[in-house]
Amino acid sequence: MNAGEAGEDEASRKELRPYKVYAIEEGVVIDHIPPKKACDVINVLGALEGDSIVTLGVNLDSKQMGKKDVVKIERKELSWEELMKIALIAPDASLNIIKGHKVVDKLKIKVPAMFEKVVRCPNPNCITRHEPVDTKFHTVSERPFRLRCHFCERVFEREEVSLI
Ligand SMILES: [Zn+2]
CATH class of the missing domain: 3.30.70.140 (Aspartate carbamoyltransferase regulatory subunit, N-terminal domain)
Structure with missing residues (x-):
């Protein structure tokens, strides 16, 4: 060749x-x-x-x-x-x-202001980890993507939370 x-x-x-x-x-x-x-x-x-x-x-x-x-x-x-x-x-x-x-x-796709029942809270002390409560997260910012748990109020990076 x-x-x-x-x-x-x-x-x-x-x-x-x-x-x-x-x-x-x-x-x-x-x-x-x-x-x-x-x-x-x-x-x-x-x-x-x-x-x-x-x-x-x-x-x-x-x-x-x-x-x-x-x-x-x-x-x-x-x-x-x-x-x-x-x-x-x-x-x-x-x-x-x-x-x-x-x-x-x-x-x-639009990032909603709130994510309900789709994300698990990584905080082991959060009520959603111990009681049958539906999870709720507020979008804090999109870039970087940050979410705040409605119940324990802790803020997490998108990479820290997992989908249910
Ligand atoms: Zn929480």
């Missing part, structure tokens, strides 16, 4: 780079997920529990983010609770709603 052929090989490999997803008739595309977080989004949505087609792209090139993940789920409508969970993992995510093979709506 000479140098010219090697160059061609590299070019054809680059042509394979575009991200092609399986077309779906109805569902949702969750775009602008931080890189390597696609699986977390799929897990919190329980997307693998049914028989819907689920497509994920990891470490895709993004002008906005450098690298990003994308998740596409067939026959999926997101509840308010699911939107809260996505906001915790991917606060800059955008959603494309697909109906009849077309994108009918584009939405930006």
